[in-house]
Amino acid sequence: MVEFRSQCPIASTLDIVGDKWSLLILRSMVVGATSYSDFLASAEKISTNILAERLRRLEDAGLIARATARQGSIRGAYALTPRGAALIPALQGARPMGRGQHSGQMGGA
Amino acid sequence: MVEFRSQCPIASTLDIVGDKWSLLILRSMVVGATSYSDFLASAEKISTNILAERLRRLEDAGLIARATARQGSIRGAYALTPRGAALIPALQGARPMGRGQHSGQMGGA
């Protein structure tokens, strides 16, 4: 479980996604990634232990969900929850360090 | 200098502000903080070495600027640059983990 540093909703959100990887995982989902190997294939080369831990954390926080086909058939198959989807507009706005005119696509999965 | 992991503008932005503190510093500026001690006074208790390093990084990245009153009279006196201000809308959207109906104020400095 994640500890919240304060009552501030922004700080609380950053307690979940305030690291170099979590928001990139959400970004990858926006552009179509749904499986563990999809996330691994992104341009930024996340390591497997970090990916597994972040997926667990994002799931615990209710931002993503596993499509738990009962009796453990499909593994992986992650999807954004409504709460996770609520972060996407913020993500779209989070690119002032990009080169170009801030009007391109979100980039590869 | 910060290394960029990929060409993705979101990843590049996270290479600058993708940690637990940078965006909280920007949030504090939105609600009025301008000095080192203002930042230290926020509810989340950032430590001094991290604060000093983040201020330097944010300044290097062009997201904030020191109001360098010539001949070093006022120290501190940080302000958002246009590029830094461009992140504020994203910040506003980054609070799905907050309690309540997602319609409150940004919280204390």
Next chain:
DNA sequence: CTTTGTGCTTGCATTTTGCAAGTTAGAATC
């Protein structure tokens, strides 16, 4: 029942963070 591929876990070196204490430089007081 062996092989293959996906989805993780583990071990360990490196890096980042947090905490406490110390230093520096203007500002105020004498």
Next chain:
DNA sequence: GATTCTAACTTGCAAAATGCAAGCACAAAG
């Protein structure tokens, strides 16, 4: 102009997070 005060950092070191490489589990294919 020396002394004291205080805001603004810097430094040292322990603790936690990260990155890398290797290994394991388990289902599906042959």
